[in-house]
Amino acid sequence: MEKKSYFVNGVGVISPQYTFDNTVFLPQPQEYENTILKCVVPDFKAYIQPVQLRRLSRLLRIGLSAAITCLRDAKDEAPTGIITSTGYGFLDDTAKFLTELLQQDEKQLTPTHFMQSTYNALGGLVASHIQCTGYNTTYVSKGFAFETALCDALMRLNEDASQHFLVGSYDEADATQFAVNSKAGYYRAEPTNNLKLFERPAAGSLQGEGAAFFFISAHKTEQTWCSIKDTRMMYAPGEEELTSALIDFLLVNLLSAEDVDIFINGASGDVDHDGIINRIGERFFTKSEQLRFKHLCGEYCTASSFALWMGASVLKKQQIPGIARMNCVPEKASLKNVLIVNQYGGRDYTFILLERG
């Protein structure tokens, strides 16, 4: 694919931190004591009419509000397509419909939860909310879901630079998912304070959630947060394979490790999964500012979208949030290149490269 430039011209993020207000950047870290991080939500009435609000599930409210925040940030430019991504989607609705189904022996069921349970429900809702009849799809590929959405948008912009895509992610810290997956060792066995996640190495991570939307175009505007240079996904790589892929990824983007000003590390606090990514940080990026984020948003399939927001904010505001810092390096006059390396489940590895817009 011929290299072109792509710009993030709007963001809207609702997460366990105070992120829905784009005028501030992680002002006061939110603390959670019990392994589960839930969104700090805005007043939904500022985004959605009360009559519609009543009919929407919690995740649809969060997702739609994040999408609207993003569109407002992009100065209400109309997207030509909507590409969404999620890990477990609307599992809360799925579980509610299943519970009813099992309790009532498959009789007299109401369809509301079933209707809202499809993984693409948010993409459809946003489309009808803004009357966007263009391209619309949803990816649900665990730790690749968000990057696949991003990759899809970049390919389409490469074909036709007049388009604009609303690219988003949404995942909910759902109780059923917690119950099931904590038995599989996904989460810390002991209640863990999120801000102390990395101080106490153990198996398992924190359950997180969030919705993040980005308005992506082939042209720069006054609103531009940063440019997206490239993204790549590596499925279940060995350490050497991943390392050489990362060097190659930088190389094809005409960069070396020394050019990376900010390295955003997708460690989840799970000692079983963080080894490779931490060693990459120690081996190549000791001179870069190293940031972590999963103590702020928790772990979920599309958590790398929070990292994209963080990287875009660092570049736009030329500010590094102390709460995310891993190391201490001399301050740089200008922050230009951000590299995000994420992992999900120690199998799905992704790279995203950002540049100052």
Next chain:
Amino acid sequence: MSQRIFITGFGAITSIGENVDENFQSLVEARCGIGKADVLETVHRDMPVCEIKLHDRELLELAKAPGGKGFTRTATLGLIAVKEAIRSAELSRQEIHDSAFISATSTGGIREFEKYFYQLQENTGPGPWSQFRDTANPGDHAERIADELGIKKYVGTVSTACSSAANAIMMGAQMIKHQQVDRVICGGTEALSKFTLNGFNSLFILDKEHCKPFDEKRKGLNLGEGAAYLILESEQVVNRSRRKPVAELKGYGNANDAFHQTASSPEGTGAWKAMLEALQSAHLDPVHVGYINAHGTATENNDLSEGLAIQKIFGDDVPHFSSTKPYTGHTLAAAGSIEAVFSILALRHQVVFPNLNFGQPMKELTISPVTGILRNAKIEYVLSNSFGFGGNTSSLLLGSAA
């Protein structure tokens, strides 16, 4: 961007056949898969469904994965069809390793999730459920299939309800066009479940008899299960390997109805846009299309909006069209790839499969589907439609490989 995309292999399993050949025989002999639910444990046993009459263990044997730990019915059906596709394209181990895999699902491993719903949440110890720990994740089935076959390049999952597999094929084609990969194995898989059966039942859109697409007296759909996958390869790879393509993916379109979560707009805005875009991307005119494999679910809503959209595009010159849902039922996420396989069969054998159970034309439409098999049909291009909840509408345009 002028990269052509060829289909060099395909595989399918549905209630009318365990492989592509069996499906073709059933289609030409007008043999449908509708019956009672024998394998799925449900109180709605009399609700007609298009079920594959093999228990999970038997399916695993058919997939030649008898160990099959953690393979849900969805994943097993997928594995069977992917393996057939790989065989038909004669891919080497290295070629499989270097392929991208994009699978589509509506509800992932919901069948096992609903079966072990309480045990999965409550029990820490081992049991028949413990192999299904992450069955609620829709992407899990694709990783299982990829791991079983040694696919390494990329693993992705698409979920846009009933248009999922068409969108998986589209994404596969995009990745080839943009030189991300040389080859993609893509399609969709769907197992019947209590969740979907009761979901559609609660919406009152299941017909208690055999479904009748595009009929004035249609009463709803029949659910089905199955899987189908295509091997897509770039023109360069085909030239290099001298593999004989079975068809060409000429174009595709994707749009959104932007109307309602579970209903299509009455005038079929999204359907019209998707078909138009598919034609435009292929640089073809409506007159070139010889057959439309319609989405045709037989719900009141779908067939009306799809029918009007077809009339709007094709005017007075509507090509042969039929819905093959009366054979296989509505296989939701897999419908797009199963019907892409049927469209390829139509092209290869120059036949139009009849729209079973049709009696009376719809009063809102001036067109009606093909009701008897047409042979020597002179079809050069086929349009295959897939529409779904969330307003997602997709259309694939397939052409002969010549």
